Amino acid sequence: MLARPIRPSQKQTSFDQPAQWTPAVLAEMSDRFEDQSAVQILQWAVKHFDGEIALASSFGPQSIVLAHMLSQMDGDVTIFYIDTGLLFQETYDLRDKLEAQLGITYQRVATDISLGEQTQRFGPELWKNDSNACCYVRKVLPLRQTLSQHKAWITGVRREQSATRTHAGLVEWDHTNQLVKFNPLANWTKEQVWQYIADNDLPYNELHDKGYPSIGCWPCTRSVQAGEDERSGRWAGKAKTECGLHVRDNVQFGQIREAAAN
């Protein structure tokens, strides 16, 4: 729950709400949002989905920027993170710092399947043997369950992050989760994100200063060398580049889904 006034300088956009949230309507809206600021897009999103919208936080730099912007707006927005039980201690420390500094509360979302139970059902260290299945159980299913309680969500996806994100709209229809998805930072550069964090004196994950540009679960994240792609430290040595939260290819997980549900 957020309950702070919008600053006078943060003028709201006047786009009307469409009669229906179809993919075509959202694509057109995304084009119109291109000359709006991220704050204006967020204000529009919160105004039209008040009480029915959520920010998914990874505690990455983009999530920090968005949480800070939302913390200064009126409106009822759920801010949640997916706790796989395998996050770095530095990530939990950052959560605590952000809650204290921004005056917000992060909702913890997690699977009911403990790590011990996962080992019993699927074998030890599932992240080594089948990282797609591990992500599906520990991230994708809890996310789906949370999103099913909302009509829209906000992510920190940026177009320049990876080939799979190049065409991300500022707002779009999320076919997988069947709700509206806002990516207010889609057209931001990495430099803009870090400048915002510096300008607003925001805390960030200490691991970023130790060679970890992209941080997920500790078994699947390593530091990277100068010149390496910033996401090369995620699932290193595997073809996998996404945890599955933002892609549409989960058909192959039918058996895992059934097993996790039983």
Ligand code: SF4
């Ligand atoms: S990032 Fe690794 S440990 Fe975390 S849920 Fe995915 S496979 Fe499992």
